[in-house]
Amino acid sequence: MKESFWHACWERNSLGFHQKSIHPFLSQYLSPLISDNRFKQENQKEQLPTVFVPLCGKTDDMVWLAERFNVVGAELSDIACRDFFIEKDIVTSPKAIGDFKRYTHQNIELWQGDFFGLKASQFQKFDWIYDRAAIIALPKAMQQRYAEHLTTFIDDKTKLFLISLEFPQEELEGPPFAIVDKDVRRLFSNFKIECIAEHDLEDKTFAQRTFNVSYLKEKLFIISK
Numbered sequence: 001m002k003e004s005f006w007h008a009c010w011e012r013n014s015l016g017f018h019q020k021s022i023h024p025f026l027s028q029y030l031s032p033l034i035s036d037n038r039f040k041q042e043n044q045k046e047q048l049p050t051v052f053v054p055l056c057g058k059t060d061d062m063v064w065l066a067e068r069f070n071v072v073g074a075e076l077s078d079i080a081c082r083d084f085f086i087e088k089d090i091v092t093s094p095k096a097i098g099d100f101k102r103y104t105h106q107n108i109e110l111w112q113g114d115f116f117g118l119k120a121s122q123f124q125k126f127d128w129i130y131d132r133a134a135i136i137a138l139p140k141a142m143q144q145r146y147a148e149h150l151t152t153f154i155d156d157k158t159k160l161f162l163i164s165l166e167f168p169q170e171e172l173e174g175p176p177f178a179i180v181d182k183d184v185r186r187l188f189s190n191f192k193i194e195c196i197a198e199h200d201l202e203d204k205t206f207a208q209r210t211f212n213v214s215y216l217k218e219k220l221f222i223i224s225k
């Protein structure tokens with residue numbers, strides 16, 4: 001998938017992947033796995049655990065995450081980063097850092113630029129990585145490259161919260177691009193993989209799009225070293 005494809009989506013506001021609400025897996029499955037930091041004060045920001053959100057778009061899942069974590073997002077589109085804050089009436093001016101622009105507000109920072117140009121050494125170790133509609137946004141050939149780069153952000157204590165999407169790929173021209181269990185095992189072959197949930201999307205609706213496919217399901221994998 002070329003960068004121009006995604007820039008065009010954002011310019012045309014063609015955002016079928018963008019959810020109108022928070023992904024239910026967060027409260028259902030992430031909450032029980034973390035201690036609740038919601039009541040920590042602003043001056044305890046540095047004590048919050050950290051979450052990395054690659055290919056974050058302008059997802060409001062980051063709002064839910066920011067109540068519990070310091071959030072670092074990576075996103076190609078400047079429109080996405082800008083709109084994430086504008087839609088919350090937050091005024092923030094980005095700072096240029098190398099090839100990136102960094103937008104920050106309180107405990108959220110969005111790095112606008114190419115995810116593949118970010119280095120794990122630029123950040124403190126992440127406790128969690130949240131992938132919703134990131135790996136599945138990429139065609140098979142790029143999923144391998146993405147997984148290789150993503151795993152450089154996985155430290156001994158990092159857990160990757162990966163939401164996959166399964167459907168018969170021949171019934172739909174991507175994106176999204178399906179990944180099934182054997183893809184997850186291949187892409188993260190040196191890692192511990194647990195599948196902790198499986199939900200059929202019976203109405204075949206994925207965010208703002210309804211697909212004409214015979215089945216559509218999301219699975220949740222927790223991946224760690």
Ligand SMILES: C[S@@+](CC[C@H](N)C(=O)[O-])C[C@H]1O[C@@H](n2cnc3c(N)ncnc32)[C@H](O)[C@@H]1O
Pocket residue numbers: 003006007017018019054055056057058059074075076077080113114115116132133134137
């Ligand atoms: C399917 S959308 C999902 C966005 C978000 N995860 C969500 O749940 O709404 C994929 C996003 O990846 C971004 N993207 C694609 N390639 C990228 C890259 N190389 N670096 C950073 N972001 C990228 C696109 O601009 C788009 O916003």
